[in-house]
Amino acid sequence: MGFFWDSIVSALNLLLAADSELLHIVGVSLTVSSSSTLLASLAGIPLGLFLGFVNFWGKRVVITLFQTLLALPTVVVGLFVYAFISRRGIFGPFDLLYTKTAIVIGQTILIIPVVTVLTLAAISRMDRRYKDTALTLGAGPLTTARMVAWEARFGIMAAVAAAFGRVIAEVGISMMLGGNAKGFTRTMPTAMALEYDKGEFVLSIALGLILLALALGVNGFLQFFQGRARQ
């Protein structure tokens, strides 16, 4: 118990002291995770809506493929993106390796399937009457999709929150594509891994607690927003 107590005290001390290195790590984590979640949402929500509304040959295969990609290991994404952005890769001239942009690219690829599949699930759960009501009142396919998406917004927001949760805590991509460079690409999970390697368990757990508090804050904000919207 003393071990965890020391960790909580360390976490509070780090926060109260407004440690510049810690704040930078938190800032990098939030920046890359928010950016990748935003980009994945821009791609994944329309994809989920498309799969939910449009019937085409091979649709079930595509859905199965996206569902399989939910289990995509971060290391595989890291290796895949690395092959493209390393010096010998086709995007090598852009010099993206070991930058925050590289982390964002990898994380976006990782969570597009999360947003897509959970958006599709949210749409599929919606009462069929929303679609029929919009159609019978004369709405076209796009307006109908927009109306149904609006009614499914809490489910879609949960998809976005789940995607954010996946990237804020991932290590593989940040480590392989970001390089864990101090002051540049070090995120909370990579910093925790480093502290663990150094045997600094208390500091590692303290960072973990801060990460959990951040996740709690983001989800609390979403819950508050949902509660306001339901009223």
Add this chain to the structure above:
Amino acid sequence: MSLYKMEKLRAVLGNKTVLDIESLTVEKGVITAFMGPNGAGKTTLFNILAFLRRFHSGSLVFDGIPLLCSQAPPAQLRQRAVLVPQEPIMFSSSVEKNVAFGLKCRGISLAQRTKQAHKALDEVGMLGFAKAAAHRLSGGETKRVALARAIVLDPEVLLCDEPTAGVDSQNRIIILELIGRLNAQRGMTVLITSHNAPWLAGLASRMVHLDSGRIAEPFPENTFLVHPGPDGRSLFLTPDGPELVLEEPLAAAGTLTISLDPKQLALLPASLGRAADKNSLSGVITGVLLKEDRLLVTVNAGVEILISLSLAQWKAKNLGPGDIVQISIPASSIRVLPEKKPL
């Protein structure tokens, strides 16, 4: 002039045929009521007629436009026929925005659609709720707003699926009066369904009975000229009884013809039935006749009423001619016929 013309129209759900209409025409500018028990195919038919679902075979012609079963219904036709479903659902916005939604889809300006939405809400007596959250309305209020949401579009065809189911009598009267007014004043073609609607007799120009997806014929053997009581809720099978009690008063006064579906009538030994039960008549079995695989049991309850039972049902009851029994008459078994005399 015919608006809808159906020939051998068939709809399938899974492996089950849910609609199988040999031939049916719906006239323009009149109110046509579709009646039948739950599962008769009324909602499926309305979804097809509102161009929301495909049919699987046969032909459907709308105002001279033939529709193909192999193709999705043309979206532009949905601008001409609007469906108010049995359980309408409201978008999570205000009542006013819900009613204006269809107008927005038609590119009407904000000021104009607000004005028209308010007018439609006034027609259904819901103007005071314009700014209220639509999903917080009661069942009856939701039905009235759904009706306003449809009539604001001034469609050629209004399809109302069970518009009065689950609403109180006050809302029921408002809804039926409005439907009558829309038809009389605007010449709107109205199609209406109900599983329990002798009171539609005064409203609809034509009654179509559906049973198991097919157009059901009346039962000449079980057809009665009934005399509504002064309250409009009682129907007397003869001038001095027996009596059937309706859930709601009739929309029109005067005698009318009803037919009772023998398959939907329940037969109970007198010891199990209670004479005080609504629409439960006491009588004596006067005859039993085997017809195909069913038994036709005749019961004298002041008038001769025919009940159709399977052999297993009949054996389980352990009854015979001369036994005193109770007949339970569910509302869905009553078919109101347009003719004013027995067949």
